[in-house]
Amino acid sequence: MGIYIMIAVITISVLVLSLITISKGYAYKHTIDPLPEDEESDT
DSSP states (O other): OHHHHHHHHHHHHHHHHHHHHHHHHHHSOOOOOOOOOOOOOOO
């Protein structure tokens, strides 16, 4: 009986941690670098 409780605790822990990670990923403000200005150079 104790093994079932341990499996349930591990399963719930993994579920909660994955939900926290997904939530942090959506809350993160993603930014991109600006495009460099095209400089015309004669090479």
